[in-house]
Amino acid sequence: MKRVFLISLAALSLSGCAELTAINNKIGEFAGELNKTLGVSATQSIEDEAVSKRDIDTLYVRLKREFNFPTKDEYLGRAYGDVRKWKIQQMEQDGIVHETNPGVYYRMARAFGNKSQYYLDISLEKDGKNSKVYWKVRGTPDVAAEVKKDILKAIK
Secondary structure, eight states: OHHHHHHHHHHHHHHHHHHHHHHHHHHHHHHHHHHHHHTOOOOEEEEEEEEESSOHHHHHHHHHHHHTOOOHHHHHTTOOHHHHHHHHHHHHHTTOEEEEETTTEEEEEEEESGGGOEEEEEEEEEETTEEEEEEEEEEOHHHHHHHHHHHHHHHO
16 A cells, blocks of 8 residues: 555656756747747857967057056056055955066956956967967857957957
């Protein structure tokens, strides 16, 4: 008697799980269609690089201006005391990085876009007479393509 009851209970449980799985699949399909309709794309991390014949310091200035990368001093302005501490914390939250070794190496990074949902990290290295530019973009493929176009235009 107990054996029949347990087998019946197991069969009912399994059929309930199958129904929940079917419902979950339908919800997933609906969410995917909704994202396509709204134009929401998955965020990806994309890395690329290029070589430029331009001087590394010139490239630094061009890319800094093109993507509005602030230096630490520019970001902090004339803030002091608690306001300065708050701005330093905000700088870290925004992912702002600005490292310089003039003539040899530069690295700039920051979040951008509506609600800072995208992130760009650019590194410049001296490579003999040329300069190498490396970049990482976290965002949609469209954003990454736009960033690449802007970088290639700036280092031309």
